[in-house]
Amino acid sequence: xxxxxxxxxxxxxxxxxxxxxxxxxxxxxxxxxxxxxxxxxxxxxxxxxxxxxxxxxxxxxxxxxxxxxxxxxxxxxxxxxxxxxxxxxxxxxxxxxxxxxxxxxxxxxxxxxxxxxxxxxxxxxxxxxxxxxxxxxxxxxxxxxxxxxxxxxxxxxxxxxxxxxxxxxxxxxxxxxxxxxxxxxxxxxxxxxxxxxxxxxxxxxxxxxxxxxxxxxxxxxxxxxxxxxxxxxxxxxxxxxxxxxxxxxxxxxxxxxxxxxxxxxxxxxxxxxxxxxxxxxxxxxxxxxxxxxxxxxxxxxxxxxxxxxxxxxxx
Numbered sequence: 001x002x003x004x005x006x007x008x009x010x011x012x013x014x015x016x017x018x019x020x021x022x023x024x025x026x027x028x029x030x031x032x033x034x035x036x037x038x039x040x041x042x043x044x045x046x047x048x049x050x051x052x053x054x055x056x057x058x059x060x061x062x063x064x065x066x067x068x069x070x071x072x073x074x075x076x077x078x079x080x081x082x083x084x085x086x087x088x089x090x091x092x093x094x095x096x097x098x099x100x101x102x103x104x105x106x107x108x109x110x111x112x113x114x115x116x117x118x119x120x121x122x123x124x125x126x127x128x129x130x131x132x133x134x135x136x137x138x139x140x141x142x143x144x145x146x147x148x149x150x151x152x153x154x155x156x157x158x159x160x161x162x163x164x165x166x167x168x169x170x171x172x173x174x175x176x177x178x179x180x181x182x183x184x185x186x187x188x189x190x191x192x193x194x195x196x197x198x199x200x201x202x203x204x205x206x207x208x209x210x211x212x213x214x215x216x217x218x219x220x221x222x223x224x225x226x227x228x229x230x231x232x233x234x235x236x237x238x239x240x241x242x243x244x245x246x247x248x249x250x251x252x253x254x255x256x257x258x259x260x261x262x263x264x265x266x267x268x269x270x271x272x273x274x275x276x277x278x279x280x281x282x283x284x285x286x287x288x289x290x291x292x293x294x295x296x297x298x299x300x301x302x303x304x305x306x307x308x309x310x311x312x313x314x315x
Contacts, residue, residue, distance in 0.1 A: 001043030007207030009152035009179035013046040019284035020049035024064030052090035070116035085122035099129035101140035124154040138175040154180035160196035185210035213281035219268035252313035269297035
């Protein structure tokens with residue numbers, strides 16, 4: 001499968017990234033192993049996770065996803081075939097971020113242990129931490145890179161002004177820079193990336209691995225009413241898409257699916273893959289059949305007329 005350069009990081013990834021948030025949550029250990037086997041057997045090579053996955057599950061404390069991936073890496077022997085991306089510094093609301101130097105070093109060592117690897121290919125700040133100077137955060141990442149424990153760094157959930165500021169600090173202080181961005185982006189959630197962040201990543205040459213590629217499953221067509229929201233644990237996050245614009249997008253996906261024979265999920269991911277600013281979208285699956293379905297998105301080429309229909313429906 002053709003790989004795409006992730007900005008200037010030196011990493012090469014296939015046009016779809018597996019979202020590891022399901023590992024140890026909606027996919028148990030053995031199911032997760034089968035999913036990872038199927039994903040890599042199909043030619044894909046990048047897996048995204050975080051130390052915070054899956055801390056939202058009662059009885060979990062975070063790190064469950066990394067542990068599952070590490071166990072799979074050890075059993076499968078496929079470490080040299082995959083790009084492992086993980087994240088540090090998750091917080092919500094007014095809780096202070098966790099991007100102080102000591103936090104980053106602690107988290108990196110714990111992630112390396114859980115992942116059973118000597119190096120993290122892409123280490124990302126999970127959320128912005130305005131309380132910690134970029135000099136401190138990037139300095140900690142610099143030491144990890146110097147020690148050979150991290151290959152490249154990226155940022156997730158950060159505003160365009162803050163991302164630009166971080167890049168300026170890197171240039172001024174001679175520190176490693178964020179080489180990639182992980183924003184939410186899909187047919188419904190377009191505005192924050194296209195209006196603000198896209199200009200920065202294109203100007204600075206950053207790679208983009210976008211999350212929520214299927215809008216928490218909404219763009220698969222699985223959820224079309226309030227009654228459908230109970231179909232899965234993720235359903236409660238889909239209700240906000242059930243509006244006029246959301247149904248207009250589903251209508252366009254249904255129309256194109258009827259014309260092409262592709263599924264709405266494949267079309268929604270292929271639309272993201274066609275965006276020049278995006279390196280690869282992230283998508284999750286909980287069954288091998290879902291992996292096989294999503295994998296076909298990489299082989300689906302949407303013509304300009306079809307892309308225009310989707311652009312207009314989701315505008």
